[in-house]
Amino acid sequence: MRGSGGSYWMESAPPHEPRAPLEGDLVADVVVVGAGVVGLCTARELTRAGRDVVVLEAGRIAAGVSGRTTGKLTSLHGLRYAQLRRRRGAEAAALYAEAQEDALRRAVSLCAELGVDAELERRPAYSYTLDEAGAAEIRAEAAAAAEAGLRATAVSETDLPYPVAAAVRVEDQLQFHPRRFLLAVADDVVAHGGRVHEGTRVTGLREGAECRLALEGGATVHARDVVLATQFPLRCHRTLLMRLSVRRELVVAAAVDERHAPYGMYWTPDHGVRSVRTAPLGGGRRLLIVAGEAFEPGSGGVRERHARLEAWARGHLPGFAEAPRVHRWAAQDVHTVDGLPYVGHEHPDTQHVHVATGFGGWGLGNGIAAGRLLTAHVTGAPRPPWTELFDPRRLLPVREVPEVARRQTTVARDYMAGLRTGRRCTHMGCELGFNDAEQTWECPCHGSRFAPDGTVLQGPATRPLED
Secondary structure, eight states: OOEEESOHHHHHSOOOOOOOOOOSOEEEEEEEEOOSHHHHHHHHHHHHTTOOEEEEOSSOTTOSGGGSSOOEEOSOOTTHHHHHHHHHOHHHHHHHHHHHHHHHHHHHHHHHHHTOOOOOEEEEEEEEESOGGGHHHHHHHHHHHHHTTOOEEEESOOSSSSOOSEEEEEEEEEEOOHHHHHHHHHHHHHHTTOEEESSOOEEEEEESSSEEEEETTSOEEEEEEEEEOSSSOSSOOHHHHTTEEEEEEEEEEEEEEGGGSOSSEEEESGGGOEEEEEEEEETTEEEEEEEEEEEOTTOOOHHHHHHHHHHHHHHHSTTTTTOSEEEEEEEEEEEETTSOOEEEESSTTOSSEEEEEOOTTOHHHHHHHHHHHHHHHHHOOOOOTTHHHHOTTOOOOGGGHHHHHHHHHHHHHHHHHHHHHSOBOTTTOOBOEEETTTTEEEOTTTOOEEOTTOOEEESSOOSOOOO
16 A cells, blocks of 8 residues: 555644643633534634633544645535525525535635635636536526626536536635634734643533533533534534434545646536645645545445545546555545534523534635624624524424434344343434444444544544544
8 A cells, every 4th residue: 555644634724732731610701622624713713702612622623624624725515506496495505505605704814814725726616527417407406606706607518527518617616724724813813812732621511590511520610601513512412312323434635736626626526526625835736636435334344445546546646546645544524314504592491401413525715604603602793694594493394304213223223222222322322333444433324433442533522432
C-alpha cells in the first residue's frame, strides 16, 4: 500500500495550542456545546451581540466532522432544488438558496475581517450524470436552481477528464480550508470575551428556569440558553430523534500536477455518489480530493469501500495513480427525512435549548447559516427569512411518514440485536458494528463511535463502553 495520511485539513492546519478543559462550576449567558462550524460561528455571532458565551468541546476545535469534510462551500447541493420545489414549492427552494448564498457571503467577509488565509477560491460547482437516462433529472435541477435564484445553467461539457451526459453548473461558489478558517473564528471568539474549553465533555442537560449542564468529572454549568452544536444532538426529543439518520462517507486525496487538476467542484449520484474538487499545494501541484462510498455506521466492509473509491480515482482522474501518498479519512453526516436541516428550538415545549442538525452532507454552508439563525433565536434579533423552513418543530409531510416508520423499524431491530449480543451503544442500547479501516465501534442507530478501549469518540453517546 502506498504511504497514507489522515485528514489533510488536520495535518496542514497551523499549530494549535490546546485550550484548557473547564474545571469547576461556571455560569454564563449562553453555553455552546461543540466547537465545529456551527458552534464556533454561533459563538462568534453571540459574542459580537454582547452575550457572555462559553464553548465546551469534548475533543479539540474543528477536529471532528468539520475537520474531515471536503471543504466545499457551495449552494448547489446535489439535486436538492428540484426535490424542494416538488415537495414544498418554489418559495421553499428560493429560501433554501438564499440561506446558502448568505453563508457564502459571510464566509468571504469573515476571512477578510479575520485576516485568515483559508485558501479561499471561487470555482463553479457542478452536479452531473454520465448516463443519458439521468439527463432529464439534471436539466430539471438546473431549472429549479435557476428559479430559486442561483446562477445555474444546464451544460453538457465540463473540464473533467471524461465526458458527461448532462450537468448543472452554478457560478461563483467557494472552496476553502475549513480548519484554518475555524481556528481563526475560535481565536476571534476569545478575543471578544468568549471562553472556549477543549477536552470538556457534557454528559447531561436539564432545562428549567435556567439550563444546567452536567460535565464529565462532576462540574455543573448554568446558563440561560444552550446551543447543541454536536452534529447529532446529545439530547434529542423523540419527535426529532425519529426523523434523523446517520451516514458516513469516505474521502481519498493525493497530490497531482496542476495541469491534471479539474478546475471546478463536482458531484454525481453515479457510482454510488462521487465528489471531486482540488485544493492548492504550491509548486505546480494541487491536492485532488475524491469522496463517496457512503454507508451506515457499523455496517462493515470499510476497507473494501476505501479500495473501491481509490480504484475509481486512479481509473478516472489522471495523476492520482502516480501519487506516492494518499490521504484517507471519513466524515459523518446526519440526514433528515425531508432533506432540510433542523435549526432552532429542539421541540415545541422548549424555550432555551436550541439545536442544529440534519445538514445531509452540506454542513459548511448550512453551519454558517445556522450561526446566524441560532443567534437570532437567542438574542431576539430579527430572524432570517429561512427560519420557518429550518424549524425543528415543523410538521412532517404525510408523504414522509412511511420513511420515518421504516427508520424506526431499523432502530428497533438494532436495539434488539444489541440485547442479544451484549455489544451495545451506551446512548440507547443499539448493537454496535466494527469499522475495520478506522478501528472503531460504531452505532448504526444514531452514529455514536467508540475507540477499541471503549472511549467515546463521537456522540450522542456520552458514556464509554462497558467491559
